[in-house]
Amino acid sequence: MAATKVSGYVRQEYVAPSDHTFSLPDSTTFVRSTEAEGVIQVYLRDLAIALVSFERHSERSLRTSPHGIVDDNRAVSSPASVYKVVDPSQLSLGDFWATLYAFWIRHSKEDVVPLILDSISLANADEILAFLTSTGLAFYPPDARTRFELLLVRASFWQGAGAPMENNWLQSMVPHPSVSGTPFPLVQSFTRAEHVLTTHPLRPPKPSPGSIIYSRFIFTVNEQLRFIHIDASNPAHFEAYARWQNSDRVNVGWNERGPDEKHRKYLANTLVDPHTLGFVIEWNGELAGYGELCWVKEDRMGTYVGGLGDYDQGTHLLIGEEKFRGRERFTAVVTSLRHVCFLRDPRTEVVVAEPRADLPIVQLLLAYLPEELNRDFELPHKRAAYVVMRRERFFQAAMLN
Incomplete structure (x- = not known):
């Protein structure tokens, strides 16, 4: 007779080092990210020059408690990260997804994370916004003040939302x-x-x-x-x-x-x-x-x-x-x-x-x-x-x- 089995699962967390490099599913494209003083920088292809950054907003927070479930007196808000392109330009959807990969490796404990797209440095911010919301990678929190304020969803990312075919x-x-x-x-x-x-x-x-x-x-x-x-x-x-x-x-x-x-x-x-x-x-x-x-x-x-x-x-x-x-x-x-x-x-x-x-x-x-x-x-x-x-x-x- 089989012994009694009791689930003892405790999720382990991977803590990425301050300077971290990994390959995408195509096994040939590498992504590097660094983190210092609350700023994450992500590098693609040229691993010496940062492409984008996630910078903690000094003032803005967004509600991360499930809307419509948690009473207002219990609601929790979290500081938002601002997504900026280091050299202001357009960003392909594939490159944007790869930068999210690096971000989620460093935020694996959170189910949702507030994100503000910097529409000044990101020339195709409207395209990126449509990509995020139409794939389910992100949605609007109830307290968003602009259309560029979102909540990123970790579970959506790992379900393959928005992933380019090659990766x-x-x-x-x-x-x-x-x-x-x-x-x-x-x-x-x-x-x-x-x-x-x-x-x-x-x-x-x-x-x-x-x-x-x-x-x-x-x-x-x-x-x-x-x-x-x-x-x-x-x-x-x-x-x-x-x-x-x-x-x-x-x-x-x-x-x-x-x-x-x-x-x-x-x-x-x-x-x-x-x-x-x-x-x-x-x-x-x-x-x-x-x-x-x-x-x-x-x-x-x-x-x-x-x-x-x-x-x-x-x-x-x-x-x-x-x-x-x-x-x-x-x-x-x-x-x-x-x-x-x-x-x-x-x-x-x-x-x-x-x-x-x-x-x-x-x-x-x-x-x-x-x-x-x-x-x-x-x-x-x-x-x-x-x-x-x-x-x-x-x-x-x-x-x-």
Whole structure:
């Protein structure tokens, strides 16, 4: 019988150094920020000359308490930051988004932050204003005196609002924004399998093997994390996958040990299965593990648990290389697994997992992520823990910085 599990999650905060540099999801563009005496300066491309600054306003504060919920006598206001272009000019929307990235790394504790656009130095302030409000990156507080006074929303930023295609954390988007501005349409489909008999939405096609699915710089280890659609024809991918599955440690959880023929069959079946996407995990280009994303409505978990929505998703994970284990990397990988699920369809409300109930990973999930344990349940091949991550909770509390 599995031990009692109690969530002990305490969010860790990453404190950026006074001089801080990181790469964007394209892995080639770098952003530098410095902070001194309440002023944040951000540098792009030419990392020696500041492009913009966030300067604390000496007098102006804006209400940050939820409007319409908190009584006026309890309302809290916070000092505003003024956004200025150091050399007055226009700023591309992509560059503006990158500067927000640097800003949010330094303000990860706040849910909303007051911001005033300096319309004098920012020549295209009207365009930037429309970008902020139309994407949901910012909104007007009730006490705004001008149209350039806003509240930035951290959760909107991490949901990919306004992210340029080349630097969205989700690198393989279906449907592609260049051909469709909406999520993949609702078309009814059906699955009949050994453990599944259900209607569900038609799933979008998967990116080709070898495509980058997700990319994010992980500040706690100072490396780029990437998920790449596994390519069984790539000797490096296949050799690593087979070696991991045949290891004693991984086999305890996955039970997929066997000859190469078994591994090739498994990967071939995964490739043609529209509800599952398998990928390898890379740290700075070095293979570290394997994972899967799935649509749970047509997964066996959906059969044995029930009550999951049409767009809810599930994940599976193994870290094959010993050097890439440990709390910081584990937290980053699992957080990114949940992140990619919420990014790839805005209709996904929960992401679930079903690790074997008696494995240590259950306690780690509850300790290192804002997840909840629903219950233990029976699958044909194991007793599993039903672990749930909810969208709102994820973007409130997950360690994305």
